[in-house]
Amino acid sequence: MTIADRWLLPDGMDEVLPPQASRMEELRRALLDLYHRWGYDLVVPPPVEFLDSLLTGTGTDLDLQTFKLTDQLTGRMMGASADVTPQVARMDAHSLKRRGPARLCYCSHVLRAKADPYQGGRSPVQVGVELFGHAGLEADLEILRLALDSLATAGADEVHLALGHIGIYRALVQAADLSREAEAALFEAIERKSPAETEALVAAQIHDGAVARMLRALPQLHGDVEMLGEARRVFAESPAAVGDALDQLEALCRGVADAHPDVTLYLDLADLRGYQYHTGMMFAAYVPGYGQALAKGGRYDDTGQAFGRARPATGFSMDLKLLATLVTDEPAVDGIWAPAVAIDDAAARSRLDAVVTRLRADGERVVRALPGQSTGPAEHRCNRQLVRMGDDWQVSPLA
Numbered sequence: 001m002t003i004a005d006r007w008l009l010p011d012g013m014d015e016v017l018p019p020q021a022s023r024m025e026e027l028r029r030a031l032l033d034l035y036h037r038w039g040y041d042l043v044v045p046p047p048v049e050f051l052d053s054l055l056t057g058t059g060t061d062l063d064l065q066t067f068k069l070t071d072q073l074t075g076r077m078m079g080a081s082a083d084v085t086p087q088v089a090r091m092d093a094h095s096l097k098r099r100g101p102a103r104l105c106y107c108s109h110v111l112r113a114k115a116d117p118y119q120g121g122r123s124p125v126q127v128g129v130e131l132f133g134h135a136g137l138e139a140d141l142e143i144l145r146l147a148l149d150s151l152a153t154a155g156a157d158e159v160h161l162a163l164g165h166i167g168i169y170r171a172l173v174q175a176a177d178l179s180r181e182a183e184a185a186l187f188e189a190i191e192r193k194s195p196a197e198t199e200a201l202v203a204a205q206i207h208d209g210a211v212a213r214m215l216r217a218l219p220q221l222h223g224d225v226e227m228l229g230e231a232r233r234v235f236a237e238s239p240a241a242v243g244d245a246l247d248q249l250e251a252l253c254r255g256v257a258d259a260h261p262d263v264t265l266y267l268d269l270a271d272l273r274g275y276q277y278h279t280g281m282m283f284a285a286y287v288p289g290y291g292q293a294l295a296k297g298g299r300y301d302d303t304g305q306a307f308g309r310a311r312p313a314t315g316f317s318m319d320l321k322l323l324a325t326l327v328t329d330e331p332a333v334d335g336i337w338a339p340a341v342a343i344d345d346a347a348a349r350s351r352l353d354a355v356v357t358r359l360r361a362d363g364e365r366v367v368r369a370l371p372g373q374s375t376g377p378a379e380h381r382c383n384r385q386l387v388r389m390g391d392d393w394q395v396s397p398l399a
Contacts, residue, residue: 012115012122016321019331024125024324028107030153031127031320035105038146040129043104045087047080047111053090053307054079061276062086065112080111084126086303089313092132093304101133107320121321128297128317132304135312137248140281140299141255147295147316148260151285155326156294160264160286161256164271165249166278166298171241172215176206186215191272193219210237222268225253231269248281274298283316287326294318294326335365336395337377337385348388355386355393 009015016024032042048069055063066079081087084106092102107127115122129146131139144161151159169190173183182205189197198219206212217234221227228250235242253265274282280299287294297316304311338356341349356366367380377385377398387396 010122012112014121014123014321020324022331023327024320027154027324028125028127028320031150032105032107034149034153035129035146038103038129038142040103040105043088043091043106045081045084045091045106045108047109048078049081049087051077051079054081054086065114067111067113081108082110082112083317084108084110084128085130085300085315085317088130088315089132089300089303089311090307092130092313093307093309093311097309098133101131101139103129103131105129124322125320126317127320127323128315130313130315132311132313134314135301137251139312139314140248141252143297143314143316144252144256144283145259147283147285147297147318148256148263150318151287151295151323154294154323156287158264158288159260159262160266160288162266162268162271162284162286162293163249163252164268164282165245165280166272166275166282167245167280168235168242168269169218169272169275171239171245172211172218175211175239176208176215178205187272187275190215190219190270193270195219214238219270221270223266225250225265225267227267228253245280252281274300280314290322292322294322331381333378333381333383335367335377335380335382335384337380337382337398338366338368339386339388340369340371340373342371347391351391352386352393359395 036042050071051066051068055066062083065082067082068077068079070076071078088104088106092098092104096102105128107125110124110126112122112124129143131143148159148161173186176183178186182201186198186201186205189201195216199216202212202215206215214235214237221231221234228246231246232243235246249267253267256263256265271282273284277300278298279301282298283296284293285295286292295316295318297314299312299314301312302310303313336359338352341352343349356368359366365381366386367377367382377383383398384395385398386393
């Protein structure tokens with residue numbers, strides 16, 4: 001191993017240095033304070049859990065992202081947390097057991113075996129909220145509004161919100177009565193937005209003319225809120241669940257527009273991300289200059305069923321590392337430089353110690369120079385200094 005190899009990090013793993021680390025911590029505090037004001041209680045999930053509970057009800061995607069290890073005490077397989085949401089669902093269902101709606105928030109490091117194309121690297125700091133115990137549209141709207149407030153807190157000034165509803169596709173596929181293999185092929189074609197493949201599969205597999213026509217049209221149903229009018233015409237003969245989903249999307253769009261009129265809304269009725277996981281509305285929030293969503297979430301009812309308590313659930317998550325890059329301004333230079341004092345000057349050192357202790361207790365940043373130190377106050381973000389005035393020390397601007 002060469003010297004260079006010793007400091008190389010694995011692909012997708014990154015370290016956070018000053019001043020970005022300070023930005024992340026300030027943003028973490030601001031977001032958790034925001035969630036506290038909305039009534040969300042903070043939880044801290046464990047970094048590893050037994051696979052039996054960690055991967056319950058999450059489909060194969062999370063399984064492939066999870067680092068697995070053997071518990072030396074029990075011999076059972078464990079996994080490093082790759083997504084906090086299932087862990088919080090377990091807490092709600094098994095640990096808290098609240099009777100009414102439960103609002104929970106978190107900010108935790110997660111580890112992924114491979115990079116998620118929608119979520120960036122392999123070691124994000126996941127921050128988010130989950131609302132359990134309410135199946136109504138009001139809960140979904142609260143989550144959407146809180147996600148947009150989170151982005152505003154992080155410094156986003158132009159947000160594009162993409163909305164979808166997995167219930168539309170589910171209802172149409174159920175009406176088509178396809179085999180498992182045919183449904184998987186159709187899913188892939190629609191997910192890739194391939195009209196030719198979708199047309200060929202629908203023609204070969206679906207004999208109900210109305211259902212076939214609706215599935216052919218599904219990949220083309222995307223655009224602004226006005227598109228919902230076209231969708232209602234296309235789905236005039238659809239199952240009732242499709243009409244309900246369109247009603248929900250229309251109401252959510254109105255609610256978002258009222259609370260965040262500057263947000264650009266985009267709807268995609270063929271967005272199938274999270275198909276194995278989501279059960280209702282889904283969303284992703286984008287900011288210009290970023291090739292991936294900065295916030296994403298939606299409804300995922302009944303995740304707690306494996307723990308003996310199925311509950312409605314909706315929420316969202318973000319990567320704190322990515323959010324902290326929205327603001328790139330250099331941190332404020334606002335510290336006090338305390339000079340080094342010879343160790344044999346006990347009286348001066350004692351008085352300086354007292355002044356430094358008092359300033360720090362008042363919330364000031366005070367950096368004490370060490371004997372022989374070559375760097376000065378500017379490198380330590382100090383714009384003031386302690387100057388000896390007779391037997392006392394005074395704070396003065398840097399010369």
